[in-house]
Amino acid sequence: MNRQQSIIAAHGLTDEHDRLVKADELLAELQEACGGRLPGALAVPELRELVRQCRERGLRIAREFSAFDGQDKVGGFVRVHPVLETGEDDTDVIGGCEIIIENWLSGAQGDAQTRTSVDWLDAADRASAEITAQLDARQKLQFITSFSSDAEALCEAVEAAPGKLWSEYVELDGIAHEQPLHWRLLDGAKVTVPGSDRSWRARVLPVGPSASAPRGFELLFIANEPLKGDAHREEALENGELQHSRLVGSALTPVLRQPIARIVANAETIHARLAGPLRDEYSEYAANIAAAGQHLAGMLDDLADLEVVEAPGFKAAKERVDLADVAQRAAGILGVRAQARGISVKVDKLAEPIYAQAEFRRVLQVLINLIGNAIAYSPEESQVSVNVDEGSLGMVSVTVTDQGPGITKAQAGKIFNKFERLGRDSDGGNDTGSGLGLFISRKLALAMEGNLEVLPQQQNTDMPGAQFKLSLPVMPAE
Amino acid sequence: MGKMAIDRSQSTLVDAFLRDEMARGNRALRSVAPVIGHMLDSEGPSLFGDAIVARLRGMINDIAAQFVGELPLNPENSEMLKALVDVVAQQLASDETVVDHLYSVALEGHLTAKLKQTASIDPVLSPLMQELIASDKPEIAEIAMSTMAAQSRFAQSQNRMEMPVGELPFEVFSRVLDLFEAAPLGAGKHHIDAAIAKLKRAYDEGAGRIGLLARLSSSMHGGAIAALDLSHAGLALFASAMASLTGQPREHAVFACHEAQIVRLALMLKAAGLSAHAIEGQLAVLGGTKPLPDGFAALSQSVAQDTLREMSEV
Incomplete structure (x- = not known):
């Protein structure tokens, strides 16, 4: 038993309602990444199902499992054991389950899940579509259903002249090609629905066993914003709110992430010569392709974030956030990267926790950005320190300090600009930033009613170090 | 009035019995053609060799006997025991989940024996198993040792046409428990529950x-x-690794190793990431009879994965 300890990667306990009540770090992180809390309902769907079965049947189950932590596929071999408690009349009652995970794996282990994640997206679109219709194999509209008042005009138009190509009833934005186009090209198109002020997105989903020769199609129109009362709508129009769409985050990122990951993975395979001997030059080219692919992937994530923070009415949640704890987590996440460069990240230990009123996820994002930058621009074998301070005027702050070349006054003036990279393109391709990180971080800080600033350089030495300070409103005492 | 009531209840009983028998007969009749068709299949080796059918029957009876053995019955009364085992066995044999799994176990036993004969692949201690047992990580070595022991018990119980009930995967095991519970044994409920x-x-x-x-x-x-090398890993580990790498049920992986399912095997190996050359080597070990289509070598791993996933949804 004891000899098996080292193969066990994570351990957890659930109660009789499948709530995760205790979990090791890895499992706790996964639980949080899946939107759950600790203690709280087990949020990893793949584990939840196993735990439910184990509890209901009272049987010990052992399975391979994999889950999506929001970025990567993670998984391992999980064993779920019922925890027996003695009930009233000496019979065994199942009180909950023990979760033991062996051989934890994370990262792009096999990319076989493409179709499943696409299925998820389709299901989400089906659930949120306000207008649904059915098309025959030639995309002629068969019938249409809607529950939204602003789609009445469309339904009437269909009733008046049924059986036409679906694209004749609506306006396709930016597609001037003669219809019908191949359905794949129309899937995801932006659409203007007659009689509706909202902007819509069309989904064309093939029906039938084969996607190459579908029997017909499911047509969904998904509104990009909810239907508002008339007064609201005018106001919103004035603010330009209706024009704002989440093209990158909702449409581009999900579609592009997979192929880019594949390009990177294949390029790395070639670079490592896993498939056989190769001339050095080609191996180098492959490394360049991989680096460019990674850059593209990072850029895509940043652009999606950018869209979110730039959306009118973007607001952050107000939670109680333990700053030292978040800093510790951010440092933990970047631990490997820091180690690789021999840099130590030192986070202040506090006697009393300092709480800010902010959104946990966003604070973590900002700190990862700051500490990540500090690691990237520090000399090897140096130290990055993170200090948490109780400020004045109802603000608390986290300061990240590195021992790098620092930031000059001129640079400090524009460092928070969009796409600003401060000439860091020239450092031999080490840095694959999009120039958006600090811009987004600052926007996030502002949205949480705080601020992000560069502290002025302290002395005039070679390596004065850069200092970034994130301030946030203090959590009011209850 | 009383007489009428009895008559009616009797007639409904008779009626139900007749209907039941007729339905059973209909089912049997419907399956005659496909089953005989498989047995007479002249295109290569059949999926229903006598050896496999015999193993299947043996294992079903063994599972039933293990359950009946737990009931507090007089061991002297062998007639009674045999009758009960038959009742439970019949219940098991009519369940798809149970039969599907046991079929794959029987096929695995059959193929293991065959590979031992034709390719001298050790059913228990393959070269890879030896390496894993000698692993410098004690926890892997320990699992490998337990696996070897379990594999050796498996070889033995296959020869005896037995199936320890604890060896069943979770879905099958819990299905078997349901069937035990539902079997018309006439025993007290608390005995069955116990x-x-x-x-x-x-x-x-x-x-x-x-x-x-x-x-x-x-x-690993x-x-x-x-x-994914039969002669290196042995069939058992080969099938498990292939199932894990392709995300397919292990039953399918075993089924793919039947010599009439060469194309399925090739597809699974491709999806798992093996090169066309290596795949041909594996097919040769199994002595496949169906040729692969031209251009199979050019098929990409992701296309193979998609095809596999699409086809196994049916």
């Missing part, structure tokens, strides 16, 4: 042969691809 509770307590999927094989191939991480 017998089931005992079987449940003893059950641990992760300690069974298939569970151990899965843990072992998962502990990316190296599991090394197990």
Whole structure:
């Protein structure tokens, strides 16, 4: 038993309602990444199902499992054991389950899940579509259903002249090609629905066993914003709110992430010569392709974030956030990267926790950005320190300090600009930033009613170090 | 009035019995053609060799006997025991989940024996198993040792046409418990519950042969691809690794090793990431009879994965 300890990667306990009540770090992180809390309902769907079965049947189950932590596929071999408690009349009652995970794996282990994640997206679109219709194999509209008042005009138009190509009833934005186009090209198109002020997105989903020769199609129109009362709508129009769409985050990122990951993975395979001997030059080219692919992937994530923070009415949640704890987590996440460069990240230990009123996820994002930058621009074998301070005027702050070349006054003036990279393109391709990180971080800080600033350089030495300070409103005492 | 009531109840009883028998007969009749068709299949080796059918029957009876053995019955009364075992066995034999799994076990036993004969592949201690047992990581070595022991018990019980109930995967095991519960045995409910509770307590999927094989191939991480070599890994580990790498049920992986399912095997190996050349080598070990289509070598891994997933949804 004891000899098996080292193969066990994570351990957890659930109660009789499948709530995760205790979990090791890895499992706790996964639980949080899946939107759950600790203690709280087990949020990893793949584990939840196993735990439910184990509890209901009272049987010990052992399975391979994999889950999506929001970025990567993670998984391992999980064993779920019922925890027996003695009930009233000496019979065994199942009180909950023990979760033991062996051989934890994370990262792009096999990319076989493409179709499943696409299925998820389709299901989400089906659930949120306000207008649904059915098309025959030639995309002629068969019938249409809607529950939204602003789609009445469309339904009437269909009733008046049924059986036409679906694209004749609506306006396709930016597609001037003669219809019908191949359905794949129309899937995801932006659409203007007659009689509706909202902007819509069309989904064309093939029906039938084969996607190459579908029997017909499911047509969904998904509104990009909810239907508002008339007064609201005018106001919103004035603010330009209706024009704002989440093209990158909702449409581009999900579609592009997979192929880019594949390009990177294949390029790395070639670079490592896993498939056989190769001339050095080609191996180098492959490394360049991989680096460019990674850059593209990072850029895509940043652009999606950018869209979110730039959306009118973007607001952050107000939670109680333990700053030292978040800093510790951010440092933990970047631990490997820091180690690789021999840099130590030192986070202040506090006697009393300092709480800010902010959104946990966003604070973590900002700190990862700051500490990540500090690691990237520090000399090897140096130290990055993170200090948490109780400020004045109802603000608390986290300061990240590195021992790098620092930031000059001129640079400090524009460092928070969009796409600003401060000439860091020239450092031999080490840095694959999009120039958006600090811009987004600052926007996030502002949205949480705080601020992000560069502290002025302290002395005039070679390596004065850069200092970034994130301030946030203090959590009011209850 | 009383007489009428009895008559009616009798007639409904008779009626139900007749209908039941007729329905059973209809089912049997419907399956005659496909079953005989398979048995007479002249295109290569049949999926229903006598050996496999005999193993299947033996295992079903063995599972039934293990359950009946837990009931407090007089062991002297062998007639009675045999009758009860038959009742339970019949219940098991009519369940798709149970039969599907046991079929795959029987096929695995059959193929293991065949590979030993034709390709001298050791059913228990393949070269890869030896390497894993000698692993410098004690925890892997330990799982490998347990796996070897389980594999050796498996070889033995296959020869005896037995199936320890604790070796069944979770879905099958819990289905079997349901069937035990539903079997018309006439025994007291608390006896049946006690017998089931005992079987449940003893059950641990992760300690069974298939569970151990899965843990072992998962502990190899990316190296599991090394197990995709029949003569290196042996059929048991080969099938588990292939199932794990392709995300397919292990039953399908075993089925793919039948010599009439060469194309399925080629597709699974491709999806798992093996090169066309290596795949041909594996097919040669199994002595496949169907040629692969031209251009199979050019098929990409992701296309193979998609095809596999699409086809196994049916």
